[in-house]
Amino acid sequence: MQKDIKYDVIIIGGSYAGLSAAMTLGRAVRNVLVIDHGKPCNRSTPHSHNFITHDGEEPLMIAEKARQQVKQYSTIEFLNAEVVEAKQAADSFQIKTQEGNTYSCKKLLFTTGLKDILPDISGFEACWGKSILHCPYCHGYEVRQQRTGILANGDIGFELMKLISNWTRDLVLFTNGPATLNSDQLKLAAKYNIPVIEKPIVSIEHEEGYLQHIRFADQSKYELKALYARPAFEQHSPLLASLGCELTEQGLVKVDMFQRTNVNGIYAAGDNSSMRTVSMAVSTGTMAGIVINKELIDEQFM
Known part of the structure; x- marks a missing residue:
């Protein structure tokens, strides 16, 4: 059965950047949907390093621990699905999954990573x-x-x-x-x-x-x-391009220091727009969550 549910924020991608943003937004009491299909780009890597307090741990275990912590915030929901369509309306975004369910949100964050072309x-x-x-x-x-x-x-x-x-x-x-x-x-x-x-x-x-x-x-x-x-890569999600988000010469999503893309209301964090390290993904996800919450507040007080 088709659904149509509205959220403050939808995060597409549920690895380190997405989870970091979700925790920030959950602590800001925002209604958030995290959509992820469980295929992080570092899934073949046995150990993660240079991430303080987690040095040498398995990447999947770090992500799972983070996911369990984020689930403690009651306004955060998780959906195991693949997003196949995203459209911008006057004051919202509409997301459609492969199952045909639709969801809408005020702000949209992509933490979808990159696809290596080996x-x-x-x-x-x-x-x-x-x-x-x-x-x-x-x-x-x-x-x-x-x-x-x-x-x-x-x-x-x-x-x-x-x-x-x-x-x-x-x-x-x-x-x-x-x-x-x-x-x-x-x-x-x-x-x-x-x-x-x-x-x-x-x-x-x-x-x-x-x-x-x-x-x-x-x-x-x-x-x-x-x-x-350093193999070639491409954006894991084609939806960024379909929404008009610009890329850099290197093929990363073009964002400002606050993780905002050139499209109002759309943000990007993690590997799709920055250096490929776990610590950077967490950092940019936190920044995106803070900025999104601040902009929602500012819009409320207009």
């Missing part, structure tokens, strides 16, 4: 988040001083090479084809004894997601313990 290399997906890493601040300490690779090219490869050299000097750059670093960048790589290997990669050999070797098209291989990569 390279077509056998074994890459199995290792992603375990031994193929995105962020040295999240995972670099655990693989410090170990033989480490970087899968990148050009300026991105060069900047990652400099960054990761802080955690290990046993470092190699894989460009997976002809290198596009400039001559000065190649000279610096040589100066710091960082090999640049241009051979095409055909597979990542691993044991249960933990990298053993990189195998090349010529069937030679290179032993590694960890590999950093």
Whole structure:
């Protein structure tokens, strides 16, 4: 049966940023619906780091603990569903789920994260988040001083090479084809004894997601313990674009310092609009909750 329920705020996405915003709004006694389909982008990562008081814990356990705490606030509701449509009306937003139920709200917050577009290399997906890493601040300490690779090219490869050299000097750059670093960048790589290997990669050999070797098209291989990569990504939710929200050149949702998008009444927080760390997701979610509540108050007193 179709429903039509109205809320102060609907949060699409129920991981760290969404839960942080929900707690802030629950403590402000706002009627909030959190809609989530249970597929966080870090679901393959076994441990979360660099998040004070939770260092080394399982990401899913952190989120579950947060969810149980948020559920203590009686004005917060949770819905396990996928949002397939969002429309803006004169003074509200209408949300439709895959089941055909509709919900409306005064303010809309997207904490929907990003979708990684992984390279077509056998074994890459199995290792992603375990031994193929995105962020040295999240995972670099655990693989410090170990033989480490970087899968990148050009300026991105060069900047990652400099960054990761802080955690290990046993470092190699894989460009997976002809290198596009400039001559000065190649000279610096040589100066710091960082090999640049241009051979095409055909597979990542691993044991249960933990990298053993990189195998090349010529069937030679290179032993590694960890590999950093920055694969392409896209917004997990296409609804942001359908509502007219602008993106940055990097593909993130364009927000101001208060997590407001260019569309009045729509906000974004977490990975979809900022650095991909748990602590940043929590921080931006809290900011969004505070700002949304303040703007609801200001509108009431107009």
